[in-house]
Amino acid sequence: MADSHRNAFENAQRQFDLAAEKLNLDHSLRRVLRVPQRELSVNFPVKMDNGEIQVFSGYRVQHNVSRGPAKGGIRYHHAVDIDEVRALAMWMTWKCALVNIPYGGAKGGVIVDPTKLSQSELERLTRRFATEISILVGAEKDIPAPDVGTNGQVMAWFMDTISMHRGYTVPAVITGKPVEVGGSLGRVEATGRGVSIVAREAAKHLGLRIEGATVVIQGFGNVGSVTADMMQRMGSKVIAVSDVSGGYYNRRGLNIPEMIAYTKQHRSLEGYQAEGIERVSNSELLEIECDILAPCALENQITEENAGRIRCKLLVEGANGPTTPEADDILFEKGIFVVPDILANAGGVTVSYFEWVQGLQEFFWTEEEINNKLERIMQHSFESVLAQTLKHKVSMRMGGYMVAVARVAEATQIRGIYP
Incomplete structure (x- = not known):
């Protein structure tokens, strides 16, 4: 369905460049924000049901964490590549900033067609991938979620794997989980x-x-x-x-x-x-x-x-x-x-944020409360983008990028460059 001749990361960078130019962003800051901060590439073995060992490749990319821990889904798809994951991580940074939730952007993916795996093979792949990228993830630093080819069950396996490593249950390490294991209503x-x-x-x-x-x-x-x-x-x-x-x-x-x-x-x-x-x-x-x-x-x-x-x-x-x-x-x-x-499509990460907060405090809201909070955030975000769009006589995309990039740039400037 997608045009494989187009590089998603180049598109994402071009969208950023256009917004940075419109905002007259400092060129040093542009160099920081147009590339991912951290990338992990893994190749890992999985035992199949017939006893054979197959090796799968996967990625976890963190684009920017100036506004908070990294947040982004995990995609299981046969066409996953590093540039796609980079682009998705960058888009997550802008998305979180646009709806003004305290996250930076991340994304992960495994090159696999999940429909060709049995349930047990899918579980083993998920647990091994979770182990491989566990050096990056955590409730306080990088919180994955479902994406194309993954679902609540996959997230439950992921959370359980990290919890087994820690020796105690860590519900806030992942969002998009089933409600029965700490997921949020309405997610x-x-x-x-x-x-x-x-x-x-x-x-x-x-x-x-x-x-x-x-x-x-x-x-x-x-x-x-x-x-x-x-x-x-x-x-x-x-x-x-x-x-x-x-x-x-x-x-x-x-x-x-x-x-x-x-x-x-x-x-x-x-x-x-x-x-x-x-x-x-x-x-x-x-x-x-x-x-x-x-x-x-x-x-x-x-x-x-x-x-x-x-x-x-x-x-x-x-x-x-x-x-x-x-x-x-x-x-x-x-x-x-x-x-x-x-x-x-920022509704998903917004309710993921609600799920993360509920997991950290072990106190849960009703579905009506979740939906009402989501409604207010989406309406307010639309109004802020529309106002920027009309003020500068630009497209809604440019208006949205101007809001989001300005927020991330400001946070990056205030924090400064370490050391």
């Missing part, structure tokens, strides 16, 4: 909920009625499916969704609860059928005329090749880095209002 839905909140706020700004608005969503994993469900609950009409099996389009609207139930049973939408559905490719899906388009899959989905054919009024980035800088320029010229990833 699973948090990213998709955040996407739908900022979509609603952006629609309000544009004078677009959210009730009856047509919505297209690329990706039907945790983020995409929750976004689809939330948008439908708001009264929008979800007309197309897609996953690895392709796209499913019905101009009259899709039965999202039925499709979610199907994926829970079959692990994807492969084989799903319903009256009136047309099959489209993932690339065709992005070009369907609609009010709101939400790319919630992988990076580099909207490029200079297809940006001119995008036909939406509002684009809300549920995925990390789905739009290239070149495509950004085209969309801006077309008058498409883009809510950038560092704002749109």
